Structures are given as C-alpha cells and as structure tokens.
Amino acid sequence: MAIFIHGSEQLFHLQSGDSSYIFQIVSGSPAHVYWGKRLIDAPSLPSLFASRKTEDLDRLPLEYPQFGSSDFRSPAYQVRLPDGSRVTELVYQTYRLIKGKPALEGLPFVYAEDDNEVETLEVELADPYSGLSVFLSYSVFTEHNAITRSVRFIHNGSETLYLERALSAVVDFPDSEYDMLYLSGAWTREGQIKRQRVRSGTSLIDSRRGASGHQLNPFLALMDPSATEDIGNVFAMSLVYSGNFQAEAEVDQFDQTRMSIGLNSFDFEWKLEAGTSFQTPEAVLVYSCEGLGGMSRTFHNLYRTRLIRGTFRDARRPVLVNNWEATYFNFNAEIIESIAKTGADLGIDLFVLDDGWFGKRDDDTTSLGDWTEDRKKLPKGLADLAKRVNETGLQFGLWVEPEMISPDSNLYRSHPDWCLHVEGRRRTLTRTQLVLDLSRKDVRDYLYNLLSQLFKSAPISYVKWDMNRNMTEVGSPQWPTDQQKEISHRYMLGLYELLEALIVEFPHILFESCASGGGRFDPGMLYYMPQTWTSDNTDAVSRQKIQYGLSLVYPISTIGAHVSAIPNHQVGRNTPLKTRGDIAMMGTFGYEMDIRTFTEEEKKTVKQQIAQYKQLSPLVQNGDFYRLRSPFEGNETAWMFVSKDKQQAAVFYFRILAENHYVPKRLRLKGLDPKKTYTLEATGEAFGGDVLHEVGIALPLLHGDYVSTSFILFEK
Structure with a gap:
C-alpha cells in the first residue's frame, strides 16, 4: 500500500520509494503539509493548520491554488466565466483510489506495467457557481522516489467557459532557503547547468516557441544551498510535454516558496463548452x-523503464554512421554504398541517409513536403539503395523532417493554406521553411x-x-476566432497522435527525435522516440557540458x-580520436563523418572503439x-x-587543457559495493570497493590538450 488516508483528519499520505508526500483538506482546500524523506504513517500533522485563518489563503500552502479569493501568489489555474469575471473557488468533494495508473488521453505519460507497482489517488474539487469540476491526480510509484501529477477539468x-491557465503541479514550501537549478542554452549549446539562490518575487523559466526549446528545458529543481552531487x-x-511550458519558483512576503510547472499560460486559452x-x-x-546524483538516478530508472516504450527500450542500440558531415547534400548511390562498405569493415551496424535524398533538395531552400526520391541522385530509388546497404551487412536508416514545408515545393503550391x-x-521564413499545421486533421x-x-x-x-x-x-483559419489560442497545444496533440499511429504500425523502426539537435529534448518526445539527437554541436569538448x-x-x-571529423565543423577544434570516442560512449554511439578517410591506424582505433561500446x-x-x-x-x-548488481563498472576521465608541473592524481569512484573486490581489466590489479570510494584510482600521466582515459572494473 502506497497511499494512506486518515478520514477524520482528511489527511492524505503518499509514500513513494523512500519519500513521503502529504497534504490535508483545510476548510475545503487541499493544503500541502510535507514532501521529503519517508515518514512512518501516522496522523500526527494536522495541528500544523490548527491556528491558520483559513479565509486568508495567502498564508496557506495550497496544492492547487486559485485566483481571486485572497491568494495573491501565482495561481495554478484561471478560468474566464461568461460574465467576464475570473473568480472561481474550488471546494473539496471526494476522493477515489485506483490500483495502477490510468492513461492520459492524447498525451504522453509515465506508465505502469503492473498495477501493483503504482497506486493512484484522484481528488475531486468543484466550483458550484461555474459548474467546473477539477480532478487532481497523484500516481505513486512504490519503487521510485517519484510521484506523477496531472489535472483534468x-x-x-451550461455556459461556455474559457480556461486561461492550467498548470500540472504546484508545491508550496514553508521557507525560501533554496537554490534553484535548471538547464539553459542555445542551439549547439544545450543543457548548460544554471544554479542560483531563489529570490523574492518570481523566477520563471519557460518556452514560447511552440517547442520545449534549446533555451530552457522543462525541468526545475529546488535544493538545499549546501546540496551537492551526493548529499x-x-x-x-x-x-x-514537448510544447510551450513554464516552471516557476515564487518567494512571497512570508518567505514561502511556491514551485510550479505546466503549460505556458502565455498566449494560451482553451474553450470549455458544456x-x-x-x-x-x-x-x-x-x-x-x-x-543531484540521487535525483538523476531516479529520473533515469523511471524514464528508461516506464516512459520509453517498445522494442528498443531494453535492446542494444545499433552503432551507426550518418553521412551528413561526410557529404552534406552532395552524394549519389555509389558514394553511399562505399560509406556503408567501409562501415561494415569497421563493425558498424547501421547506415543513416540524412538530408538531400528527396525532391530537388540540393540545399536547404526547397522540397520539404515532397517526400519522393531524387532520381538524379538515386536513379533506382530508396529501395535499391537500401538493398545495396543491406548487402554490405548494415541496416538502413533515413532522415525526414515531416512537420515542415518549403514554399518551393509541390506540396506548398498545392496547399498553401496547410502551414501555420x-x-x-x-x-x-526560418531556414526558408514554414511549419505545417498539425492542428488540422487533413494535414x-x-x-x-x-x-x-x-x-x-x-x-527501413x-x-x-x-x-x-x-x-x-501561430494561427489556423480552420479553427474559430475564439479558439486561436488553442493552436499551439492542438499542434502538439496532433503531433502526438501522428507519432502514436506510426510507432504502432512500425514497431521495428528505431525512431530518433531531433530538433536542430536538442531543441525538443524532453520527456514527451521520449514516450514516442527512445533517443534524441542531443546537439548539432559534435565537438567533444563542447559535448562534455551538453x-x-x-x-x-x-x-x-x-x-x-x-564521433565527428576534425577540425570540428561547428567550433573548428582538433580533438584526439580517442577522446571523441570516449565522449560518444556516453550515449547512443555512432559516427558523423566520412569514415572512408580514416588512416590504417585510425581504422584500428575505431574498430576498438566499436568493440568496446558493444561490450x-x-x-x-x-x-x-x-x-x-x-x-x-x-x-x-x-x-x-555501474551495473545494477555492482559487479561491473566503466570509468571515463577527461582533461581539457594540459597542465605543467603535473602531480599524479587519484579519482575517487562512486556506486561500487564497498565490500566487493574489483579487478582493473587493463592491468589485473585488484582493489576493494571501499578503497576505490575513499582513496580512489590513480590516473595515468596524460600529455597534451583534450585528452581522456577510461577504465573497466569487474568483480574479482
């Protein structure tokens, strides 16, 4: 049992893994009590609210705060009524417990494979004046320190309402002694860690771009100022979610902190008819x-096993070679076949044909939407090319950009109204292209x-x-005037619908998401595509941070x-092949270069890299x-x-710039069993897990800039 309910106190205690989440109904409003280390269940916390003036909601920590009735902080939702007013007041009605985890209609979600691993609490609130009912959903994973929250309106x-704000989760903390941490960046500079103290007022991260974006990721953490990677x-x-989002940390006049996340309320509205x-x-x-390490491993385990789906969730991902940086738009069938043959000799599993194979696509100004082979480059078409690639021993993959349309395309000339x-x-025009209107069913x-x-x-x-x-x-003439603010979200629902249909029909295809690199690296896309092209910046040093x-x-x-060519195409840096390979080991490994240009020594190194990655x-x-x-x-x-049974580990170390007066260093390891003995594969030396944790392993003397080394350990 993961959810305990104390009816007389109207107290809800959710236990997920080693954590507890508690809230209580106070004068009809769900009020937050606690989120943190797991507590033994006991109804001993209601006294927290005994002295609260419940008519003053500004002082109450709320689970789903409303607008217009004495809480002056950012609300979780807002509704416009037929008379133009925006005041609603949700009052607790009832709850129900659900074994397992219901699906979210039309949206990606974290799922359960067995009803015994998740329990769901649904709390019903209602505003009698408007006729609005709101259902707060809490799904509790018994084996993870994770709770999922969503809201259904x-x-x-009898009269039409307009939903102007609809966040997914709010948590009110009783103090403001926190750092906030988030991921920022830009194209070719994704995933940059930002950490700062929360401050009075509102700290907002968001996207208004129609995608989650390179600039800010749909993730926010509050942490103790003294918190580190390990404590x-x-x-x-x-x-x-993969579209416009917002996440906030708001510190009020009483030094309480409100943390929230959900759909971006900017330029959003949803028509709710009776x-x-x-x-x-x-x-x-x-x-x-x-x-942060504990947080990451919870996200990793949950998303890897209960967000990602399908054949490739647990299967080894193929080592691939992509021809983009090798040829760009200038290729033919013979060139592609020669790259594939070289890849087969090196141990590569998959060849991916990138941009330029369709329409009249000799540059990025034309042909998006015309997804038929360019017979000048591929006289016998894709089927023949794929057959030739397969005959080398490699699988065949393909690049597409289906959500876009070029003004210079047959599709646009036939349907100029099909774009947003x-x-x-x-x-x-951006990149000489427009965005197809996926809010339209015909599109x-x-x-x-x-x-x-x-x-x-x-x-394929x-x-x-x-x-x-x-x-x-962002508009669509197919939708009425009073629904134009729905288009961004309807686009995303349309994209999800399209992706779901395709992955169901083609379960054997490994789909990889890309949005100029990491422009849509978010959990929503991972529900449909189990991996994401992280960044168009393939420089090994830049990739360390990304x-x-x-x-x-x-x-x-x-x-x-x-692994890409040097000088790197994005930053011009020359990095050793070993370092480029070691960086790429942290991910879905492959090559983004003309592998035919390798020297014999480089081929030997690449074969070793591929064999190591497969191992x-x-x-x-x-x-x-x-x-x-x-x-x-x-x-x-x-x-x-570190393997789940703690019998094997792989360690990677990188140094950017050379150091003079170098003193031998040791690297302290983590995650091993301190009672086990581990053998260093390269030398046969044996070390106790406790020694590797507390003393560390000696790093070799490395010469030059941008260098790396790696170790493999196994239980003796």
Missing part, C-alpha cells in the same frame, strides 16, 4: 536526499499516409525525425552522441550513472557507469 455547467535535499519537477473536458500534461515530481499562418499577414492524415507508404517502400529500420524551426504566426547537463534528468540511453552497451544503457567531476567547475570531467 470537466465542465458540468542534500533536492525537489525536482519534470514536465512530460460537457467537455481538458487534460493537462503530466508532471513528474522526484525527491532525493542524496543530492494568419490570413493577410506575412509568413516568416495529419496526409502525413500519416505519406510516411506510412515511405516507411514501407524500403527496408531507423528514422531520424527532425524539426528545424519554431512556430511563428551531455553532462542533460544527464541530470535524461537516461544515458536517450542521449545521441557521435559496454548493456552497462551504459541500463546501469547506474554517476557524475564524478563537473566540466562546469574546472579543467576536468569524469563520470562512470
């Missing part, structure tokens, strides 16, 4: 008393039929699904990481990940993987 009244309390929220409903995306709440646009207004049907035929036309085993621009002129930062939330099996892939994909040294704090980076 049902309009039981201290961390309270985190992650939103399972008898209709609205479902918010799901928020995942994670508590850790073991610092506002009648009579300029259509902003979604067209894409499904087209892509379904395409994926059947050749033996991998699809890289790209999205290279954000939304502008991959390290994203590992705060996302499993290593989701992080697309490749380590079960550990990398499914093991526990530990961050040892941060690239955000110095000249060194280190991380390691």
Whole structure:
C-alpha cells in the first residue's frame, strides 16, 4: 500500500520509494503539509493548520491554488466565466483510489506495467457557481522516489467557459532557503547547468516557441544551498510535454516558496463548452536526499523503464554512421554504398541517409513536403539503395523532417493554406521553411499516409525525425476566432497522435527525435522516440557540458552522441580520436563523418572503439550513472557507469587543457559495493570497493590538450 488516508483528519499520505508526500483538506482546500524523506504513517500533522485563518489563503500552502479569493501568489489555474469575471473557488468533494495508473488521453505519460507497482489517488474539487469540476491526480510509484501529477477539468455547467491557465503541479514550501537549478542554452549549446539562490518575487523559466526549446528545458529543481552531487535535499519537477511550458519558483512576503510547472499560460486559452473536458500534461515530481546524483538516478530508472516504450527500450542500440558531415547534400548511390562498405569493415551496424535524398533538395531552400526520391541522385530509388546497404551487412536508416514545408515545393503550391499562418499577414521564413499545421486533421492524415507508404517502400529500420524551426504566426483559419489560442497545444496533440499511429504500425523502426539537435529534448518526445539527437554541436569538448547537463534528468540511453571529423565543423577544434570516442560512449554511439578517410591506424582505433561500446552497451544503457567531476567547475570531467548488481563498472576521465608541473592524481569512484573486490581489466590489479570510494584510482600521466582515459572494473 502506497497511499494512506486518515478520514477524520482528511489527511492524505503518499509514500513513494523512500519519500513521503502529504497534504490535508483545510476548510475545503487541499493544503500541502510535507514532501521529503519517508515518514512512518501516522496522523500526527494536522495541528500544523490548527491556528491558520483559513479565509486568508495567502498564508496557506495550497496544492492547487486559485485566483481571486485572497491568494495573491501565482495561481495554478484561471478560468474566464461568461460574465467576464475570473473568480472561481474550488471546494473539496471526494476522493477515489485506483490500483495502477490510468492513461492520459492524447498525451504522453509515465506508465505502469503492473498495477501493483503504482497506486493512484484522484481528488475531486468543484466550483458550484461555474459548474467546473477539477480532478487532481497523484500516481505513486512504490519503487521510485517519484510521484506523477496531472489535472483534468470537466465542465458540468451550461455556459461556455474559457480556461486561461492550467498548470500540472504546484508545491508550496514553508521557507525560501533554496537554490534553484535548471538547464539553459542555445542551439549547439544545450543543457548548460544554471544554479542560483531563489529570490523574492518570481523566477520563471519557460518556452514560447511552440517547442520545449534549446533555451530552457522543462525541468526545475529546488535544493538545499549546501546540496551537492551526493548529499542534500533536492525537489525536482519534470514536465512530460514537448510544447510551450513554464516552471516557476515564487518567494512571497512570508518567505514561502511556491514551485510550479505546466503549460505556458502565455498566449494560451482553451474553450470549455458544456460537457467537455481538458487534460493537462503530466508532471513528474522526484525527491532525493542524496543530492543531484540521487535525483538523476531516479529520473533515469523511471524514464528508461516506464516512459520509453517498445522494442528498443531494453535492446542494444545499433552503432551507426550518418553521412551528413561526410557529404552534406552532395552524394549519389555509389558514394553511399562505399560509406556503408567501409562501415561494415569497421563493425558498424547501421547506415543513416540524412538530408538531400528527396525532391530537388540540393540545399536547404526547397522540397520539404515532397517526400519522393531524387532520381538524379538515386536513379533506382530508396529501395535499391537500401538493398545495396543491406548487402554490405548494415541496416538502413533515413532522415525526414515531416512537420515542415518549403514554399518551393509541390506540396506548398498545392496547399498553401496547410502551414501555420494568419490570413493577410506575412509568413516568416526560418531556414526558408514554414511549419505545417498539425492542428488540422487533413494535414495529419496526409502525413500519416505519406510516411506510412515511405516507411514501407524500403527496408527501413531507423528514422531520424527532425524539426528545424519554431512556430511563428501561430494561427489556423480552420479553427474559430475564439479558439486561436488553442493552436499551439492542438499542434502538439496532433503531433502526438501522428507519432502514436506510426510507432504502432512500425514497431521495428528505431525512431530518433531531433530538433536542430536538442531543441525538443524532453520527456514527451521520449514516450514516442527512445533517443534524441542531443546537439548539432559534435565537438567533444563542447559535448562534455551538453551531455553532462542533460544527464541530470535524461537516461544515458536517450542521449545521441557521435564521433565527428576534425577540425570540428561547428567550433573548428582538433580533438584526439580517442577522446571523441570516449565522449560518444556516453550515449547512443555512432559516427558523423566520412569514415572512408580514416588512416590504417585510425581504422584500428575505431574498430576498438566499436568493440568496446558493444561490450559496454548493456552497462551504459541500463546501469547506474554517476557524475564524478563537473566540466562546469574546472579543467576536468569524469563520470562512470555501474551495473545494477555492482559487479561491473566503466570509468571515463577527461582533461581539457594540459597542465605543467603535473602531480599524479587519484579519482575517487562512486556506486561500487564497498565490500566487493574489483579487478582493473587493463592491468589485473585488484582493489576493494571501499578503497576505490575513499582513496580512489590513480590516473595515468596524460600529455597534451583534450585528452581522456577510461577504465573497466569487474568483480574479482
């Protein structure tokens, strides 16, 4: 049993893993009591609210705060009524317990494979004046320090309402002694860790771009100011959604902190007619008393096993070679076949044909929407090319960008109204392309039929699904005037519907999400595609920060990481092949370069890298990940993987710039069994797990800039 309910006190105690989450009904309002280390269940906390003036909601820690009735902090929801007023007052009605975890209609969600692993509490609130009912859903995972929250609005009244704000989760903390941590960045600089003290007023991170975005990730954590990678309390929220979001930390006049996450209320509104409903995306709440490392491992285990689905959730991901940085748009069937043959000799599993294979696509100004082979480059089409690649021993994969349309395309000439646009207004071009209107069923049907035929036309085993621009002129003439603020969210619901149909029809295809790199690296996309192209920046030194930062939330099996050519195409840096390979081991390994140019010595190194990754892939994909040294704090980076049974570990160490007067150093490891003895594979030396934790392992003398080393340990 994970949920305890004390009826006379109207107290709800949720136990998830080693944590507790408690709230109580106070004069009809759900009030937050506690979130933290697991408590023994006992109804001993109601006295907290005994002296509260409940009519003054500004002082009460609320689970789902409203607008207009004495709480002056940011509300969780807001509704516009027929008379133009925005005041509603939700009052507790009842609750119900559900064994397992219900699905969210039309949205991605964390799932349960067995009803015994999750218990769900649904709390019903109602505003009698408007006829609005609100259902707060809490799903409690017994084996994880995680709770999922979402909200369903049902309009039981007779007149139309307009939902202007609908967050997924709010937690009110009784103090403000916290640091806030989040992920910031830009194109080619994703996943940068930002940490700062919370301050009076509101600290907001959000996206208004129609996608979760490169700039800010849908994740926010509050933590003890003294918390580190390994110790201290961390309270985190992650939103399972791929569109406009917001996350806030608001400190009020009483030094209370309100933490919230959900759909961005900017330019959002949803028409609720009588008898209709609205479902918010799901928020995942994670508590850790073991610092950021404990938080990350909870997210990793939960998302890897209960968010990602399908054949490739647990299967080894193929080592691939992508031709983009090798050829860009300039290739033909013979060039592709020669790359595939070289890849087969090196031990590569999969060839991926990137942009330029369709329409008249000799640059990025044309042909998006015309998903038929360019017969000048591929005279016998994709089926013949895939057959030639397969005959080398490699699987065949394909790049597509289905959500976009080029003005210079047959599709646009036939359907100029199919893009997002506002009648009579300029259509902003980014990368000389526009965004198809996925809020329209006819557009979604067209894409499904087209892509379904395409994926059947050749033996395709991998699809890289790209999205290279954000939304502008967000409008759709197909929808009424009073529903234009729904378009961004309806687009995302349409995308999810399309993806669900395709992955069901093609379960054998490994889908990888991409949005100019990490522009849509979020839990929502991982529900449909088990890995994401992390960044268009493939420089190994830049990738240390990018991959390290994203590992705060996302499993290593989701992080697309490749070895690329030098000088690096994005930053011009020359990095040793070994270092590039070691960085790419932290992710779904592959090569993004012309592998035909390797010297014999480089081929030998690459064969060793591929063999090593295939050996380590079960550990990398499914093991526990530990961050040892941060690239955000110095000249060194280190991380390691430990198998669930703690019998095997792999350690990677990187130094950016050479140091003079070098003194031999030791690297202290984490996650091993202190009672076990581990053997260093390279030398046969044996060390106790406690020694490796407290004393560390000696680092070799490394020469030059941008260098790395790695160790493999196994139980003796």
